[in-house]
Amino acid sequence: MGLQENYLEYRNHINTLKTDQGYIKYILKIQQIMHQRQLVSCMSYSKWLKLLHAMTDLDFPPAFIVKLVTENRDLQAEDQFVKKIPWYLGDWHPFYHDAMPVFIGIEYLIVKPMLSKPRGRLIDDLILDQTDQFRTLLQRLNIVFDEKNSCFKIYAYHSK
Known part of the structure; x- marks a missing residue:
């Protein structure tokens, strides 16, 4: 599937969620946390989808861990x-394929492109x-990313 089809599919799933009360509460909670912590967005839906699509250019999809805006950091x-x-591969698919969480909830990813x-x-x-x-x-x-010891921290939100 091409990038344009991925974007349309993602928008359809997000539009379906917009009437879900649980999703609405989740978005409001994220917005509140963003305001409290003075977070600024670094990633749009289209940028996320371009990143996921670009994983097909690599020899293998690298492993990653996700830090959500609503979670405490697990150092x-x-x-x-x-x-x-890592001995395992990363699942670089959107939430409706039971992989990554909804993009708006991701604060950052830590990616290790080694296997x-x-x-x-x-x-x-x-x-x-x-x-x-x-x-x-x-x-x-x-x-936007930082690199340290062959690990990449990809920021979806960053402090002002």
């Missing part, structure tokens, strides 16, 4: 994720590294 989970090379493939007990794992390709992809899409 332990983030630290563990950053220190290890550890086991080769047996006596041989070290094969490490696939697409750090350079991922960085180039983010720069091409003008996405």
Whole structure:
């Protein structure tokens, strides 16, 4: 499916949610938190969809963890994720495919564009590294990010 079709599909699902009371409360809660914490949006729906679509340009979809605006930061989970090379792939699909949360609720992603493939007990794992390709992809899409130790923090919201 092309980018235009992905955008139309996403808009249809969001428009369906606009009458859902739970979704409306969720949006109001996010707006309240954004105001309290003075957060500014760095990502639009179209930018998110371009990022998800661009994952097909990579050799494998990199693993990531999500920090939602409504959640407290889990430093332990983030630290563990950053220190290890993932053996699993990331699911870079929108919420209606049971993958990423609704974009408006994402504060940031931490992405590790590396993959550890086991080769047996006596041989070290094969490490696939697409750090350079991922960085180039983010720069091409003008996405706000920080990079540290081959991990990328992609900001959906940033403090003023």
